[in-house]
Amino acid sequence: METNSCCFFGHRTINVTAELTLSLNGIIRKLITEDRVDTFLFGSRSQFNDLCYEQVTKLKEAYPHIQRIYVRAEFPDITENYEAYLLERYEGTDYPETIKGAGKAVYVERNRTMIEKSRFCVVYCRECGLPPNRKSGTLQALDYAVKKGRVVIKV
Numbered sequence: 001m002e003t004n005s006c007c008f009f010g011h012r013t014i015n016v017t018a019e020l021t022l023s024l025n026g027i028i029r030k031l032i033t034e035d036r037v038d039t040f041l042f043g044s045r046s047q048f049n050d051l052c053y054e055q056v057t058k059l060k061e062a063y064p065h066i067q068r069i070y071v072r073a074e075f076p077d078i079t080e081n082y083e084a085y086l087l088e089r090y091e092g093t094d095y096p097e098t099i100k101g102a103g104k105a106v107y108v109e110r111n112r113t114m115i116e117k118s119r120f121c122v123v124y125c126r127e128c129g130l131p132p133n134r135k136s137g138t139l140q141a142l143d144y145a146v147k148k149g150r151v152v153i154k155v
Contacts, residue, residue, distance in 0.1 A: 006031055007041040007071075007114035009141045010048030010124030010155075023155055024122070025055045031120060032063050039067045041114045042090070043107070048124040053089075067091040073110040076100060111141040121145040122153045 006028075014020075031037040040056050043049055053068065060066055070090040075082070078093075086093045096113040099106050115121055123145070125138050145152050 003119050004035075004037050005039040005041060005118040006037045006120040006122060007043075007111075007118040008049055008052040008122045009043065009111050009114070009138060010046055011126060011136070011138055012046045014047045014051070014124055016047065016051055020155065021051065021055070024051060025059070027122060027153055027155065028052070028055050028059055031122075032059060032066060035120065037120060038065055039069060041069050041071050041118060043071055043073065043110055043114065045107070052122065069094060071096065071110055071114050073099060073106045108137055108140055111137065112144055115141065115145045115148055115150060118150060120151045120153065122155060124155050 028040075040052075042053055056066065056068055060068070068090045070086055070093045072078075072093060072095045076095045078086075078095075083093065096110065098113055099109040102109040121141075123138070123142055125142055142152065
């Protein structure tokens with residue numbers, strides 16, 4: 001586990017409000033200033049992920065030491081051009097070896113890898129606390145983060 005790392009996971013579609021954006025900005029600022037988080041791990045294909053990236057990027061202006069790492073769930077081998085493209089937005093990119101051959105579970109496995117590399121997990125989960133009838137990827141990731149003893153911050 002990386003002691004100064006944080007990952008984000010949540011639903012693909014969310015209701016982005018000023019209140020949510022402000023709350024998320026405060027959470028991330030506290031992680032940087034009080035918990036000394038310096039590395040933020042991002043996945044893809046989620047509005048929540050995009051909102052988190054936007055807030056971390058804004059805070060990077062005040063805290064230039066923080067790192068944004070894109071954890072790919074696709075494309076284990078990338079071209080130099082694609083890597084250069086990613087590095088325009090991120091300070092690094094990674095494709096976890098553990099997800100090779102995961103098939104349809106690739107995003108679940110990618111999230112697990114991000115959780116394993118993080119001390120903190122910021123989560124947007126609409127169905128948290130509701131009786132489970134079908135576990136979404138977000139609920140699966142949340143369960144895994146709790147099982148691994150991560151500090152989970154729900155927004």
